[in-house]
Amino acid sequence: MGESATAQPRGILGWIERTGNRLPDPVFLFFWLIGGLIVISIIASLLGWSAAHPTEIDPETGAAQVIAAKSLLAAENIQKLWVEMPKTFTHFHPLGYVLVVMLGAGVAERAGLFGTAMRAGVRDAPKALLTPIIVAVGMMGNLAADAAYVVLIPLAGIIFHAAGRHPIAGIAAAFAGVSGGFSANLLPGQLDALLFGITEAAVETVFGDFTANIAGNWYFIAAMFAVFLPVIWYVTDKIIEPRLGTWDPARAGRPSDDEPSDRPLTGGERRGLRNAGFAVLAVVGLWLVFTFGPGTPLINEDATPEARLTPLYQSLVGGFFLLFLLAAWAYGRAAGTIGNHRDLVKMMSGSMEDLAYYLVLAFAAAHFVAMFTWSNLGLIMAVEGADALRSSGLPAWALLAGIIVLTGMLNLFVGSASAKWALLAPVMVPMLMLLGITPEMSTAAYRVGDGATNIITPLMVYFPLILIFCQRWQKDFGLGSLAATMLPYSVGLLVVGVALTIGWVVLDLPLGPGAQVFAPLPMGAEAAGAAVTS
Template identity: 65%
Template sequence: MSDTPSQASRGFIAAIERTGNRLPDPVFIFFWLIAILMAVSVLASFIGLSAIHPVTDEPVKAMSLLSAENLRRLFTDMPATFTHFHPLGYVLVVMLGAGVAERTGFLGAAMRAGVSNAPKALLTPIVVAVGMIGNLAADAAYVVLIPLAGVIFAAAGRHPVAGIAAAFAGVSGGFSANLFPGQLDALLFGITEAGAEILDPAWNANIAGNWYLIMALFFIYLPVIWYVTDRYVEPRLGRWTGGTVTDTDEPISGPLTDVEKRGLIWGALTILAVIAVWIVLTVGPGTPLIDQEARPEARLTPFYQSLVAGFFLLFLLSGWVYGHVTGVIKNHRDLVKLMSASMSEMGYYLVLAFAAAHFVVMFVWSNLGLILAIDGAEFLRWTNMPGPLLLAGLLILSGFINLFVGSASAKWALLAPILVPMLMLLGISPETATAAYRIGDSATNIITPLMVYFPLILIFCQRWDKNFGIGSLMAVMIPYSIWLMITGVAIIVIWAGFNIPLGPGAVVDFSLN
């Protein structure tokens, strides 16, 4: 590298790392918050804390979580509290299919095909675009695409760390930018639904609720990351004269075999077939995914709710077909093993979901979330702050918290029970609150050492530069984070200011009436 991070930059980075490492695991953060919530609920109930429900005009009183009724509910409803946690079913169903597509090598091969033969002049945008689409593949995008980008940049005579940085910025910084909804949408909207139901029990999640926005982010973030890579990051790294890596064991850097190419073709045809089936099930009167008896604006609700199943089948069948063609899946038992393996890696998420589910439901039982939302909304209404500025503030808040708590689901489970109903009372839809949160969260993914893949990215860089340290990686990625944050704020302000639809069936402005 041509320079090193300043002392102030290193001090800031070290402070973030020290502070974050002192925090307990997110699971125990929820357990501690439950204990605090119980104590606060007792005090709030004792002093008679209350608010007037803006829809029913009925008083909402704080309830003690140590009351006989709530303690009975806690212990008797514990299994139902866990299994009825909305994100749980959404995420597990999507991952059941995505795990097959990932473990057969279908997603990895698709990313290799996308960047391996990229023209030198278009190398950066192709790597970034594949990275943003590749975040549908979760782990595969980090493990396959990012080191591959370094190899391809070096082969083109460009600095490999610039390729790694561009891919990292696309996969992680552009985590909320994509052409299609995916696992993140299922995860976040499940939590949003739990928050929205505090105020409106009839509100149902639609995982396509941010589809238009994430597609726009894809086409907006692409030139931003391209510009930062080619005009700032790579010139700062200096000219690459180190040749290519010869000691890497990465199998991902080789060309696709004929069998893999055939598998990709059949996998792509399978995806098109699944999409065609969903179109047939949706278009025309009397089809299963249209409710003809509902109000005109609600007739497509079954279609939106079917998208979780749709993505499950899309990933499962395309991965199965690819695995069959390439020989990875020889019989149905192999398919079941791959599905089981994908579920085995969800163990930590299940533990986190158990803690988060109880925190959310106990927040509801205490009525503290609703009271805070009502009083907070009244305060914000008194300040007369425009909705777009409120959303910009939420975006920046989520980006800041992300520096210290890496899990997107953990942060949103903490914030959603208060912020979603609060913003609903101000006329801002749950889909819009989710959009602002996810943009801010992804913008700082790439600069926090507490992000789970950050050490792995550092190792990828050290294959090319042995002296490359954590401060070096932070210094390379900070320009991306700054520009993504600035761009994200501008987008959410414009989107809310002009009330542009966020997705099919989703709105920006919201009314409880």
């Protein structure tokens, strides 16, 4: 029997919950970090901390230019803070990426396309394949952002019950797919736009202009999908469901006649899904024409072979916007959820309202990243860290495995994927670049650690909601019960994710179109090891 939902959580999970609850909201966490950064920058400036810039060469001496730490209270930086505040916010790379993609994805969610697609994907699933289908739809459902949590997870409990299986096992499988497999997918989507926007900003803190490719982890996340699915399937069917036993309404504290039912798809919803599929094919066809048709507007014919596809990669943000928008329109018109263009505009406006908190978070994160750059501390820490790692002799796979574990531990205290990456990326990405590891590989390693522990921390924003879903079926199912149920998934996903990353690095496989694990050191990086500190 699970512990009472009102009982004070004990043990390591209770400590994590109590400690995490004492942390400030991520927005104020960034403001506190900015305050600490100001103090550190003053000390670093007074002590004369400096480093040899990895890419800039002094034309007179031929040596790497020495970059010194700057106080954030210096007149130059105070001026930047207040004069460039609008620019600092609006030029924060993740902001534009997320806003554009969400203009389309938000409409698809409001029109009902995402919810209906998930229902259609699981409600008629064969009993023998029920678990893997729900898990697969859950991982793909991450394209739908919050809709996967509020639609698929409770629906999985209903479907498992209808199949004569324990409904909480269905909820656990769906939760593991949606949240544990947060980055696993067959297609790039909103998360890729968000994370690679932060990665782009992190690279530019040291190496100047850099354009992120939001398809840079496509092959890797597809491989995550392939290896995570059997892990969640095995844990559900062989560990969790036998542990839960046969579901008995009386023993679970529910009246046997109080069972939710699944609503079948209407004719309009089925036509809407069909029309949405045609719309998706039309957008894909249009991009193929842009890429291979007359004039090849998405191919830079004059660039080097490595850079020829850069316009195509840069166009994917706009491509996903159009794909989601047209698919939503096609679905909504057939299903009756979109009456005319005014409904479409209203839904687009609503999707921007949903991003209100993200805009506040982005304002704080943008200034933290910018001020980190102005202080030169990011460069100094990256150079010093890269030099220490190089001296350690650790292979790349070991470094990346360590990053995965570190991210997983940090995820127990800071639930937001974007907030964690905004904290880690300014140091981690340039530091690994100095070791020849690409920004795409750094981002991929972060994603593995971020997803694996999502499902065991009570600080994850949807954790209480999942608990409520479980309590609909078993009244005394408490916080400890949910954490204990999800722990085997977390361990399995972390182990398999680390193994996948190690194998990927050792085999040096491409991470996505035009994205590799390793890249030549930036010009002058050989001088980076000669960092000078007082």
